[in-house]
Amino acid sequence: MYKRFELHNHTIESDGSLSVKELIDYMVENEVDVFALTDHNTISGHHKVKEILEKEKPPIECIFGMEYTTYYGHILCFNLNEYIPWENIDKERAELLFRSIKKTGALAGIAHPFSYGAPVAQGCRWEMKLNDYSVFDFIEIINNPESLEANAQALMWWQSLCLKGMRISMTAGMDLHRKNGFENRFAVYIKTRPDLSAQNALARAIKTQKTYVTRGPVFEALLQKNAAVKCRIENTVKKGFDMQAVPFWTIEYTSPSGSLLRKLDKSDKTALFSLSEFKDSSVIVVKLYAGDVCMENLTAVAPVIYR
Numbered sequence: 230m231y232k233r234f235e236l237h238n239h240t241i242e243s244d245g246s247l248s249v250k251e252l253i254d255y256m257v258e259n260e261v262d263v264f265a266l267t268d269h270n271t272i273s274g275h276h277k278v279k280e281i282l283e284k285e286k287p288p289i290e291c292i293f294g295m296e297y298t299t300y301y302g303h304i305l306c307f308n309l310n311e312y313i314p315w316e317n318i319d320k321e322r323a324e325l326l327f328r329s330i331k332k333t334g335a336l337a338g339i340a341h342p343f344s345y346g347a348p349v350a351q352g353c354r355w356e357m358k359l360n361d362y363s364v365f366d367f368i369e370i371i372n373n374p375e376s377l378e379a380n381a382q383a384l385m386w387w388q389s390l391c392l393k394g395m396r397i398s399m400t401a402g403m404d405l406h407r408k409n410g411f412e413n414r415f416a417v418y419i420k421t422r423p424d425l426s427a428q429n430a431l432a433r434a435i436k437t438q439k440t441y442v443t444r445g446p447v448f449e450a451l452l453q454k455n456a457a458v459k460c461r462i463e464n465t466v467k468k469g470f471d472m473q474a475v476p477f478w479t480i481e482y483t484s485p486s487g488s489l490l491r492k493l494d495k496s497d498k499t500a501l502f503s504l505s506e507f508k509d510s511s512v513i514v515v516k517l518y519a520g521d522v523c524m525e526n527l528t529a530v531a532p533v534i535y536r
């Protein structure tokens with residue numbers, strides 16, 4: 230079973246307009262399975278969420294997080310149990326903050342790395358120096374309110390690091406500050422079991438690069454025994470996406486030696502691709518487009534295949 234995770238949300242505990250209770254209700258109304266609370270530089274909402282979940286038992290789980298909001302970029306954290314101060318952050322050595330976050334067992338990644346930054350959005354762009362890419366877990370490849378261009382750059386940065394062999398997960402988020410609709414917005418899906426907590430499912434998925442990002446159907450790419458990749462458009466489709474309006478699908482396979490495209494009839498659900506077409510097939514990134522290949526048509530990204 231796949232669960233939908235909405236991993237980037239703010240409330241009035243920082244600069245959002247919804248109370249914690251209103252955020253929970255809004256998420257439940259929109260059939261979200263798991264939401265993260267990621268207010269800027271505060272975990273003051275955590276105990277409020279816990280109280281509501283215990284008392285009212287709404288059909289939803291919470292990932293307790295925070296968005297470290299510095300002058301040189303924003304860091305999203307999940308499964309955060311304590312506040313870690315960042316006042317002494319060193320722009321030249323982002324590793325220090327990532328390491329202190331991760332020491333507590335939390336997951337940490339870079340939010341909206343190519344946000345416009347100053348003077349439009351002071352501090353939102355990632356400008357810290359990183360010498361060790363193993364210190365962070367994920368990149369938010371799609372921040373829904375960001376421009377197509379900023380998201381395209383984030384996607385390409387993540388892809389280029391993966392193609393170099395780095396094990397970095399991808400996430401997407403609403404960066405929700407008010408009620409503004411989930412239709413056609415990218416979310417994260419995770420394959421999980423009913424007995425696994427959302428926190429464990431997320432940690433496992435992020436540690437093994439098994440997050441699915443989509444605004445429509447969940448898209449899976451699996452390595453077969455005969456050096457082929459089998460892609461499958463799953464029946465789990467995010468609500469609000471019009472499958473009928475898809476003219477045709479294009480699958481883009483990218484390896485360190487280049488990209489190849491395959492068109493798929495809109496009624497087709499699976500595709501087989503031989504890796505012998507690539508000189509170097511050590512890493513494969515597979516993306517699904519509703520129509521031709523362009524950022525506007527990007528629909529889903531499958532978990533990366535590392536051979």
Ligand SMILES: [Zn+2]
Pocket residue numbers: 296303340341353
């Ligand atoms: Zn931010």
Ligand SMILES: [Zn+2]
Pocket residue numbers: 237239296404405
């Ligand atoms: Zn945010």
